[in-house]
Amino acid sequence: AQSVAQPEDQVNVAEGNPLTVKCTYSVSGNPYLFWYVQYPNRGLQFLLKYITGDNLVKGSYGFEAEFNKSQTSFHLKKPSALVSDSALYFCAVRDMASSGTYKYIFGTGTRLKVLA
Amino acid sequence: GAGVSQSPRYKVAKRGQDVALRCDPISGHVSLFWYQQALGQGPEFLTYFQNEAQLDKSGLPSDRFFAERPEGSVSTLKIQRTQQEDSAVYLCASSQTGGVSEAFFGQGTRLTVV
Numbered sequence: 001a002q003s004v005a006q007p008e009d010q011v012n013v014a015e016g017n018p019l020t021v022k023c024t025y026s027v028s029g030n031p032y033l034f035w036y037v038q039y040p041n042r043g044l045q046f047l048l049k050y051i052t053g054d055n056l057v058k059g060s061y062g063f064e065a066e067f068n069k070s071q072t073s074f075h076l077k078k079p080s081a082l083v084s085d086s087a088l089y090f091c092a093v094r095d096m097a098s099s100g101t102y103k104y105i106f107g108t109g110t111r112l113k114v115l116a
Numbered sequence: 117g118a119g120v121s122q123s124p125r126y127k128v129a130k131r132g133q134d135v136a137l138r139c140d141p142i143s144g145h146v147s148l149f150w151y152q153q154a155l156g157q158g159p160e161f162l163t164y165f166q167n168e169a170q171l172d173k174s175g176l177p178s179d180r181f182f183a184e185r186p187e188g189s190v191s192t193l194k195i196q197r198t199q200q201e202d203s204a205v206y207l208c209a210s211s212q213t214g215g216v217s218e219a220f221f222g223q224g225t226r227l228t229v230v
Contacts, residue, residue, distance in 0.1 A: 032216055043120070043207055043221035044159070051216045090158055094216070101172035103149065104209075104219060106158035 002027045002095045004074075006107035013081045014115050021076040021110045023091030032094040033074045034104065035065055037087050044090065050074060061085070081114045088112075118142075120222035122208050128228045129198045137193045137225045141210030149219060150183055150193050151207040159207055165191060198229045 003026045013019045025031055032051055036044040048059025055067045065076045076089060091107040121140040129135050141148050146167055151159035152175075161175040167188035176183070180199075185191040195202055205226050209219040 034218060036221075041223075043223045044209075046218045046220065049216070049218050088156075101164050101174075102147065103161045103164050103172060103175075104159075105161070106151075108158045109156070 002093050002105050004033075004091045004093050004105060004107040006089075006091055006110045008110050009108075010111045010113065012113045012115060015083055016080050019076075019078050019081040019085070019112065019114070021089050021091075021112060023074045023076065023107060025072050025074060025091075025093050027093055029096060031067075031074075032096060033065075033067065034092040034094065035059065035063070035074075035076050036090045036092060036106075038090065038109075039087050047076070047089075081112075083114045083116050086112055086114045120208055120210055120220050122206075122222035122225050124225060125223065126226050126228075128230060131199060131229055132197050133229075134194065134196045135198055135227065137195075137206050137208075137227070139191045139193070139208030139210075139222060141189065141191070141208070142220055143189075144212070145210035145220075146188075146213050147211045147217070147219070148185060148191050149209040149211075150191070151209065152177075153205045153207055153224070155204075162193070162206075195227075198227075200229050203227055203229045 034049045035047040050067045058064045092104045148165040150162040153159045163183045164172040165185040180196045182194045205224040207224045209221045211217040211219040
């Protein structure tokens with residue numbers, strides 16, 4: 001079964017410092033991986049995705065993610081954190097194995113706190 | 117429309133009451149998903165439509181939950197005889213196709229059963 005794991009419930013980082021939010025995956029076949037961000041009382045906003053190609057994927061708001069096949073990881077990164085980046089971040093994998101469904105399977109989420 | 121629209125944004129239901137939650141996906145999007153999100157948790161899959169066909173309803177927690185998308189556009193999630201454990205945010209998402217497309221989410225409906 002396809003799954004993703006986010007090992008950290010919360011990540012604290014000082015404003016201006018680089019940030020990393022971790023995600024590992026378990027899939028059969030090619031992984032289709034996504035990052036979403038959720039602000040309070042809002043739906044999920046798409047940040048970026050990895051389908052194939054370059055291992056470094058660039059997305060919205062200066063975020064990027066590094067796909068590492070050998071470590072089965074897809075960590076979210078940003079070179080310089082902003083207070084406004086504080087939110088709940090979800091890693092997701094698209095389940096291509098089950099016939100006809102293509103559902104997204106989400107991790108448990110990591111709360112990012114950027115301290116001024 | 118510009119994005120996925122859900123209504124109502126908030127719903128308070130008395131235990132035992134039936135509720136209906138509406139989702140207007142992005143125009144032309146083939147795939148539509150419903151998810152349930154408990155406070156501080158990740159979204160949990162409920163059901164998936166491709167056009168009007170409900171291809172996967174494996175995540176619906178009981179036969180009190182029912183979803184439809186009769187014309188392949190607007191979808192309704194219905195919960196009969198609501199229970200307290202149904203209290204959650206219900207998220208709808210749509211995507212252009214299956215496969216590699218990203219999903220776009222609505223703001224959700226927060227259901228509170230009292």
